[in-house]
Amino acid sequence: SQQGEEDPQALSIQEGENATMNCSYKTSINNLQWYRQNSGRGLVHLILIRSNEREKHSGRLRVTLDTSKKSSSLLITASRAADTASYFCATWGTGGFKTIFGAGTRLFVKA
Amino acid sequence: GAVVSQHPSRVICKSGTSVKIECRSLDFQATTMFWYRQFPKKSLMLMATSNEGSKATYEQGVEKDKFLINHASLTLSTLTVTSAHPEDSSFYICSARDSRGTYEQYFGPGTRLTVT
Numbered sequence: 704s705q706q707g708e709e710d711p712q713a714l715s716i717q718e719g720e721n722a723t724m725n726c727s728y729k730t731s732i733n734n735l736q737w738y739r740q741n742s743g744r745g746l747v748h749l750i751l752i753r754s755n756e757r758e759k760h761s762g763r764l765r766v767t768l769d770t771s772k773k774s775s776s777l778l779i780t781a782s783r784a785a786d787t788a789s790y791f792c793a794t795w796g797t798g799g800f801k802t803i804f805g806a807g808t809r810l811f812v813k814a
Numbered sequence: 815g816a817v818v819s820q821h822p823s824r825v826i827c828k829s830g831t832s833v834k835i836e837c838r839s840l841d842f843q844a845t846t847m848f849w850y851r852q853f854p855k856k857s858l859m860l861m862a863t864s865n866e867g868s869k870a871t872y873e874q875g876v877e878k879d880k881f882l883i884n885h886a887s888l889t890l891s892t893l894t895v896t897s898a899h900p901e902d903s904s905f906y907i908c909s910a911r912d913s914r915g916t917y918e919q920y921f922g923p924g925t926r927l928t929v930t
Contacts, residue, residue, distance in 0.1 A: 745923035802919055804858040
């Protein structure tokens, strides 16, 4: 990817389990965002965390940010089959007014 | 919430022809719009940043004569794929940043281009 890697590339879990996805990036950032994309569809914005924030919650989502390690994680609790999608992190860097995407994690939640 | 539309949603064209994709911000003004390309099962690759009233800024490796970008108004940016080839087949997604300066970008639903 242009910015960094996501880990794992693919994740398969049972409904009700938690799913954790990690994202690493290369440059200094103003903020980091997580998006969801269903197959062949557009992006859905999930959550934005600013560089001076360490953790943020939204419903079943929990995002952490460690700027010293240039990494972020997305936790989806009590997953559902409908959570099956690709998840991307994206960073808005301090050096330029553009958003760069990570490689993405494909999550499959089995009912 | 802010809405970004793209037209067309799907297009099939023959090799050698040109195709134009429109990106509109429906309820906000966007001085900056972005064009991304996505291959199957891959991430979004930023192609260019489109600034209203000025030339687009292309990312390294993106041919500006191949992918013409015009951002003539605060609500419309267009991407024209010129002399299309089958390898240009892809999912093209635009996004727009609200001129009020919030960091959030709003993404269009994407355009599936197939070149035969």
